[in-house]
Amino acid sequence: MNVKQILGSKGSEVVFVAPGCKVSEVSKVFGERRIGAVPVMDKGRLVGIVSERDVVRGLAIRGAAVLDDAVDTLMTRSVATCTGEATLNELMEMMTERRIRHVPVVEDGKLIGIVSVGDVVKERLQETQQEADALKEYIATA
Template sequence: MTVAAILAHKGRDVLTVRKETPIADVVRLLGERRIGAVVVADDLQRVTGIVSERDIVRVLASRGAAGLEGEVATIMTQKVVTCADKDTLHEVMERMTHGRFRHLPVVEDGRLAGIVSIGDVVKARIEQVEREADEMRAYIAMA
């Protein structure tokens, strides 16, 4: 299974913000949308960063509530690990596990094309394993 298959089911809409967005606005968006990360992108939909719940917790731990007054550029991860439509479920799982993050922007031709979360990946993997088990049961029943 590939990232393209996950996105075909999930959709390609991604919430983005600009690097000038106040951190407090990002906190509000994460809460309202019930999501764990937001991609920071420019006007051409090129990924310039990502802000996750962890980033918010770090700024709160170090600066307290005053940390929410800054711009997202001050706390975002700038070296964003991404994936492509053609990447496999296994490749994406490996990247997420190795990097210890839960959100992976999908980039095609240098532009944001979607996002996959660890929840999306786990759900796809469970469906894949269940499908394989069903196929094995059917094969055994026909033997």
């Protein structure tokens, strides 16, 4: 299983914001779209990612005033990305090592999707179920 296959089943639509977008606006996007992170794009280029965690951290430090700040004050600038060819295991390893929940998928410098830890868990559970079903079938026919 690779990232392209995950995007094929979940879709490759990516919601993104500009660096000057207010934190209050990105917070609305999180709630309306039921997502936990949004890539930050500037002139078609990935320049960061902002997550619910970033907003909560900003609120803890600056209080409600952070809601009027631009997302580029909170975003992670050094974004961990992958390609569509990355395997499920590689993605799990990256997410675990870096303690991240969302990974933008970039091919030839272009953002083509985003994969969340929920997407990874869903795919892994399906793989495990298929393996269990195959073993049961094998045992039943042996």
